[in-house]
Amino acid sequence: MSLTDGAIQRMFTMSGSSDDPSFLPSVQILHLKKIAQNGGADDRWKVVLSDGNRFLSGMCATQLNIKVNSGEIAQFGIINVNEFLVNTLPSGQKIVIVLRCELVQNPGSRIGNPVDITKAGNVGSAQAQPSGGVGGGAQPMYGKVESAGNPYGGGGSNPYGSRGNSGGMGMSGQGSSNPVIRTNASSQSFTPISGLNMYSNRWVIRAKITNKSEIRTWSNAKGEGSLFSVVVLDSSGTDVKCTFFKEAVDKFYNLLEEGRVYTFSGGRLKVANMQYNTCKSQFEITFDQNSEIHLQDDAEDIQESYDFVKIAALSEMEPSGFVDILAVVKHVADPAVIVSKKSGKEMTKCELTIQDDSGADVRLTVWGDLAANAQTKFANLPIVAFKRARISDYGGRSLSGSGCSVNPTIPQANQLRQWWADNGSNTQARSLSSAGGGARGADPxxxxxxxxxxxxxxxxxxxxxxxxxxxxxxxxxxxxxxxxxxxxxxxxxxxxxxxxxxxxxxxxxxxxxxxxxxxxxxxxxxxxxxxxxxxxxxxxxxxxxxxxxxxxxxxxxxxxxxxxxxxxxxxxxxxxxxxxxxxxxxxxxxxxxxxxxxxxxxxxxxxxxxxxxxxxxxxxxxxxxxxxx
The missing domain is CATH 2.40.50.140 (Nucleic acid-binding proteins)
Incomplete structure (x- = not known):
């Protein structure tokens, strides 16, 4: 029942276990306590780890909840820690985030007489910076983190009161060690969107804006103001929704353009509401007037990636899911204005009928400015690629989408265009939306x-x-x-x-x-x-x-x-x-x-x-x- 000697001190003063990827310490769980009572996957567990001489407080990432609930991870259990992060909270307290571990055995009692690492005289104060790392930021297991250059930390003017990423103990660790990417074009180091997590509050992402909304106003019990959002995509192939509130709208709205590449820092992470968010990232980012955004040279390394699904396959898929669709727009209905039952506000919608070479067509609804300009944008039977369109069972099968590319320059589009020109336009398609339709306008x-x-x-x-x-x-x-x-x-x-x-x-x-x-x-x-x-x-x-x-x-x-x-x-x-x-x-x-x-x-x-x-x-x-x- 041997514990790794000096493991806690090494974690506490860690320059990153990147110095030795084989560092997989064996430690004992002295204490395990639930700190949230959500009853399931969202529970949070506080853990105290010991090497027999020192102990350090921390958290279990939510992916370990199944092991905690099954009893595999329990008090006095000895575990091999396969992946972890060390984070410094705004108060200066350090915590270890256990991302992956496996049980060795459970002796049923405490080993040794360990003392609090933060009070041990030979390791310095709890506010000491880990050597070679970014102060206040989570360190990766492999590869040094270079300064991400966010001087503002958290802070934001999100009127909805969402939690920031500072501290992050109330959010899931997601099992990511927040790796860093270095590009050939610059000495700046960037965090991939796929590597963002709630335990890191200093990062810089480099991404292309693929969609930009119009400015909207909001009003609730906390006040009122304006906002807009953008969807950005980086070279890791992951996109994330970013929202700007109040003063940030005035500062950034006219500076950001679709199709351009920027670096973003100084934002706050929150868990995305996937009911309304169609991006791959499970987070959203809120930016305020203190955030830093800089235009970069447009880069060919950031390309939209798709995982296309044939229209005929939609009938076998569950509603409320998301798919990438490549199709021909063969009919555009007249735009219509409806009143939202939830907000009471008017919304513009337009229904498209799209078809691909699977022998089926489906109705796809677009909204807002895209709907208002649909007759022009989708004229002349274009090829369109919709990113993460939502599947609905509203009248058979139907889709709803916003982010699209008209006549994209990808091989699949060329193949579909050739099929349509050869004989596809004369194909009698099976309509998946034949039993449905919107409340406005006749079907084709x-x-x-x-x-x-x-x-x-x-x-x-x-x-x-x-x-x-x-x-x-x-x-x-x-x-x-x-x-x-x-x-x-x-x-x-x-x-x-x-x-x-x-x-x-x-x-x-x-x-x-x-x-x-x-x-x-x-x-x-x-x-x-x-x-x-x-x-x-x-x-x-x-x-x-x-x-x-x-x-x-x-x-x-x-x-x-x-x-x-x-x-x-x-x-x-x-x-x-x-x-x-x-x-x-x-x-x-x-x-x-x-x-x-x-x-x-x-x-x-x-x-x-x-x-x-x-x-x-x-x-x-x-x-x-x-x-x-």
């Missing part, structure tokens, strides 16, 4: 279905709504409502939040209209269409629900309030004729199909979400192409 011609598909494909019985488009004729509109003057409801007159002229307002005994949503009472209301009808094609007939925007399209822009005024003036014929003119008209109709439960009864409800007039010339061309004429 090749993705349309028939009215009978609603029953034949059992649409509406899934957890989420199903969507489909078909060409059909309006055969009947139910314009009369019992006890009411027309096919509408009275909505709140408040056009602002939270009602926006949508929530029902009830007429009171004094003739005013009261809204339970905003608790306001107004003299007036806004009437909004709501009624049902039937649509039919040559395969079947179906009942559908019609709402205000769709009814106004159907009635050529006539509003419910206008028809109400006609009835109030005694002109009922105008009301009847408006519905009569809409009957027997033909449209491209997009519907949402969803099962609803009313009391003890369950039924499938089909609602019209958009009506598109038929372009008969384009329709004829599509039919001829489908027939191969």
């Amino acid at each position: 011609f090749e993705q349309r279905k028939t009215v009978s598909s609603i029953k034949e494909e059992q649409l509406g019985y899934n957890e989420k709504p199903d969507w489909l488009s078909f060409k059909a004729t309006i055969t009947f509109l139910k314009k009369d409502k019992a006890g009411d003057e027309g096919a509408w409801y009275t909505a709140c007159f408040n056009s602002g939040d939270p009602c926006k002229n949508m929530f029902k307002a009830t007429q009171t005994s004094d003739g005013f209209f009261h809204c339970d949503k905003c608790q306001q009472t107004n003299e007036k209301c806004v009437r909004r269409f709501i009624f049902s009808g039937t649509v039919a094609d040559d395969t079947s007939t179906s009942w559908v629900s019609v709402f205000n925007e769709q009814a106004e399209s159907m009635f050529n822009g006539v509003k419910a309030d206008e028809l109400y005024e006609k009835i109030a003036e005694g002109d009922r014929d105008s009301y009847d004729s408006t519905f009569a003119k809409a009957s027997c008209t033909e449209w491209i109709i997009k519907c949402k199909v969803k099962q609803e439960h009313v009391g003890d009864e369950s039924r499938v409800k089909t609602s019209i979400v958009s009506l598109t007039p038929i372009d008969y010339a384009a329709e004829s061309r599509n039919l001829l192409a489908a027939l191969g004429v």
